[in-house]
Amino acid sequence: MAREITIKEAIREALDQEMQRDPTVILMGEDIVGGTGSPGEDDAWGGAMGVYKGLFGKYGNRLLDTPLSESAFIGAAIGAATCGMRPVAELMFIDFLGVCFDQIYNQAAKFRYMFGGKAETPVVIRTMYGAGISAASQHSQTLTPIFTHIPGLKVVCPSTPYDAKGLMIQSIRDNDPVIFCEHKNTYDLVGDVPEESYTIPFAEANILREGDDVTIVTYGLMVHRAVEAAKQLAKDGIECEVIDLRTLSPIDMETVIESVENTGKLVVVDEANPRCSIASDISATVAQQAFKALKAPIEMVTSPHTPVPFSPDLEKFYIPSTEKIIASVQKTLSY
Amino acid sequence: MTSTIIKAITMPKWGLTMKEGLVGDWLIEEGDTIDSGMEVVDVETDKITSAVEVADSGTLRRTVAVPGETLPVGAMLGVIAEAEVSDEELDAFIQEFQENFVPEEADEADSGPKTETAQIGELKINFLRQGSAEKTAVLLHGFGGDLNNWLFNHMALIENRTVIAIDLPGHGSSSKTVGDGSFAFMANTIQQLMKELDVSKADWVGHSMGGAIALQLAQSHPTLVRSLTLIGSAGLGAEINADYLRGFTQSESRRELKPHVQQLFKDPSLVTRQLVDDLLKFKRIDGVQACLQTITDCFIDEGHQGENLRNVLEAQDIPALVIWGAEDQIIPANHASDLPSQDNVHILEDGGHMVQMESATEVNKLITDFWKD
Numbered sequence A: 001m002a003r004e005i006t007i008k009e010a011i012r013e014a015l016d017q018e019m020q021r022d023p024t025v026i027l028m029g030e031d032i033v034g035g036t037g038s039p040g041e042d043d044a045w046g047g048a049m050g051v052y053k054g055l056f057g058k059y060g061n062r063l064l065d066t067p068l069s070e071s072a073f074i075g076a077a078i079g080a081a082t083c084g085m086r087p088v089a090e091l092m093f094i095d096f097l098g099v100c101f102d103q104i105y106n107q108a109a110k111f112r113y114m115f116g117g118k119a120e121t122p123v124v125i126r127t128m129y130g131a132g133i134s135a136a137s138q139h140s141q142t143l144t145p146i147f148t149h150i151p152g153l154k155v156v157c158p159s160t161p162y163d164a165k166g167l168m169i170q171s172i173r174d175n176d177p178v179i180f181c182e183h184k185n186t187y188d189l190v191g192d193v194p195e196e197s198y199t200i201p202f203a204e205a206n207i208l209r210e211g212d213d214v215t216i217v218t219y220g221l222m223v224h225r226a227v228e229a230a231k232q233l234a235k236d237g238i239e240c241e242v243i244d245l246r247t248l249s250p251i252d253m254e255t256v257i258e259s260v261e262n263t264g265k266l267v268v269v270d271e272a273n274p275r276c277s278i279a280s281d282i283s284a285t286v287a288q289q290a291f292k293a294l295k296a297p298i299e300m301v302t303s304p305h306t307p308v309p310f311s312p313d314l315e316k317f318y319i320p321s322t323e324k325i326i327a328s329v330q331k332t333l334s335y
Numbered sequence B: 001m002t003s004t005i006i007k008a009i010t011m012p013k014w015g016l017t018m019k020e021g022l023v024g025d026w027l028i029e030e031g032d033t034i035d036s037g038m039e040v041v042d043v044e045t046d047k048i049t050s051a052v053e054v055a056d057s058g059t060l061r062r063t064v065a066v067p068g069e070t071l072p073v074g075a076m077l078g079v080i081a082e083a084e085v086s087d088e089e090l091d092a093f094i095q096e097f098q099e100n101f102v103p104e105e106a107d108e109a110d111s112g113p114k115t116e117t118a119q120i121g122e123l124k125i126n127f128l129r130q131g132s133a134e135k136t137a138v139l140l141h142g143f144g145g146d147l148n149n150w151l152f153n154h155m156a157l158i159e160n161r162t163v164i165a166i167d168l169p170g171h172g173s174s175s176k177t178v179g180d181g182s183f184a185f186m187a188n189t190i191q192q193l194m195k196e197l198d199v200s201k202a203d204w205v206g207h208s209m210g211g212a213i214a215l216q217l218a219q220s221h222p223t224l225v226r227s228l229t230l231i232g233s234a235g236l237g238a239e240i241n242a243d244y245l246r247g248f249t250q251s252e253s254r255r256e257l258k259p260h261v262q263q264l265f266k267d268p269s270l271v272t273r274q275l276v277d278d279l280l281k282f283k284r285i286d287g288v289q290a291c292l293q294t295i296t297d298c299f300i301d302e303g304h305q306g307e308n309l310r311n312v313l314e315a316q317d318i319p320a321l322v323i324w325g326a327e328d329q330i331i332p333a334n335h336a337s338d339l340p341s342q343d344n345v346h347i348l349e350d351g352g353h354m355v356q357m358e359s360a361t362e363v364n365k366l367i368t369d370f371w372k373d
Helices: A007-021 A057-060 A069-083 A095-098 A103-106 A142-148 A161-173 A222-234 A253-263 A278-290 A310-316 A320-332 B087-100 B106-111 B185-198 B209-220 B240-251 B255-262 B271-283 B288-299 B310-315 B359-372
Strands: A002-006 A025-029 A064-065 A087-093 A123-128 A154-156 A178-183 A190-194 A206-209 A214-218 A240-243 A245-250 A268-271 A297-302 B007-010 B020-026 B039-044 B049-053 B058-063 B070-072 B076-081 B116-120 B123-130 B136-140 B162-167 B204-208 B225-231 B320-327 B345-348
Touching: A002 A007, A007 A025, A007 A057, A007 A161, A007 A190, A025 A057, A025 A069, A057 A064, A069 A095, A069 A103, A087 A095, A095 A103, A095 A123, A123 A161, A123 A214, A123 A240, A123 B020, A123 B240, A142 A178, A142 A245, A142 A278, A154 A161, A161 A190, A206 A222, A214 A253, A214 A320, A222 A240, A222 A268, A222 A320, A240 B007, A253 A268, A253 A278, A253 A297, A268 A278, A278 A297, A297 A320, A297 B007, A320 B255, B020 B320, B039 B255, B049 B359, B058 B087, B076 B087, B106 B123, B116 B185, B123 B185, B136 B185, B136 B209, B185 B209, B204 B209, B209 B225, B209 B310, B240 B255, B240 B288, B240 B345, B320 B359, B345 B359
Parallel strands: A025 A064, A025 A087, A087 A123, A123 A178, A154 A178, A214 A240, A214 A268, A268 A297, B136 B162, B136 B204, B204 B225, B225 B320, B320 B345
Antiparallel strands: A002 A190, A154 A245, A206 A240, B007 B076, B020 B039, B020 B070, B039 B049, B058 B076, B116 B123, B123 B162
């Protein structure tokens, strides 16, 4: 039965239940136990954000603390996946993808294709993205579009505890490489989550609010700002339909197009930099496939095309805010 | 003081998770006379739209809630009083109510009714028990449903009964195990649950498949049964909309599922996105798909109901109330014909298969009157 837990607890529960169910599921990453040679659960931190807390005591050496070498352990996880394991490897910050990207985009993403469908790579790479804690330019980026650019990768980005658990279980059971992106400011969000295991299929967007005036499409942390914007706009009688994409590859464009065909107006919210982003991708697809439905230019609410600033004030200004979303909705309405 | 004869109509709590409701149109006007059980105002939640019915009689003196506003559970919607109560007294009553009203906070939601669980062999059975009357009644939902199917009925029935709504095996928050999927397996599990809860006799209310399970129980454990209320019940004839069962079981997305679920209601607009989402959430729990398939395989034989339990009503002297929605698209209402006691057969014009939701007021009244006899 459902009870309220956080996103962090939801992800931990998904990992726990899948490890219970399937002995080939293993966890790898920097400090996920809390230092190799840790005498036991008491000293185990369970990763940088404590997501794995409690799992070492239960599963012991199925949690592997790795050296500080993303290239080596992400590669090892991908290799293990091709040999029958289902590893969940943690790339602590998405910003570190540069040092292990060959393993991901040129190896994992290509195996099924280049080996004529005979190789499967059921690996999940958990990674933390996003700005908001003054972690500066190298630990705050939203690099999701880099992964969605690569065919052969599945890219997941949950916004709620319910979605986090169901999508994590789906990711582990999926036979292709999945990049599971978690916003660092969402871990403590709470919501109803069933105790039992369940899955959510990929490419199924979630409609959080229905509305006939404007469609807002977004994912991850921005979902909550979009919902807040929609709530405030509703006080003025403006009804926004808020669509949470949930997975970025594959992507549920059908739900987006259907909604735009009803509202005629689209605001896309993406924390990533604006060029070649999820926002620009959706805008282009809607402009191409639902041009006749559009009654106003598409609005994009994104970060500016600069690195993420360290200064808390500048960072706050940098991230798309509820106010900016409201302003963009009003702009499409006054066109 | 006269305040004892002034009564507030408040925002109801439909189901365990409801926190607020959107006020719709008033169905009666200030000055109109109200009889107990009358529907007075529409309310919409994220799950369903229905009408608020009142337990009190009198005159609707004030409509406080304005259509279009969202109010928390327990908030004042209107005021009922006799005509001789003065406007000043009404004003004072409203003022006092509003000053003292504290909406249930999200973190205080624990104070509301809570479901309980019982371990029956390997199975965990979830149920909701409300009321404190000496006699017990048990509500059994249908295929793919759960105890929330009774959200408009449960509280209305507790005056003379302790009412237990069960999540059947494979459903709701009960274990996702259904044995061979037969009515007999369900009935045996429920019989053990009654033992566990120290209930030796009950009034059984079964909807659809729940009705067939109640009939099965009357056959296999007759001493447990004081009376039967069968709503759009299975087990009384051969025909059934097997396409619905198949469609419900096999649908994997909102788009696929919605048209099937709409067949459950006379008014398909009652099927909100939230309702479909909740059903999908249920269907996506590990084991549910297999449970639904096992039940369907056992239940359906070449497109018809495999088991006819009509003889239970004929052979046994158990008081039975039979209710059907005239517009039932799942099990035809003509299965209510030719039953032993036609006095207690009621076909409700405004109902589909989920008649206990669509015509809740009438259904609740029929059941409570039936239990009085």
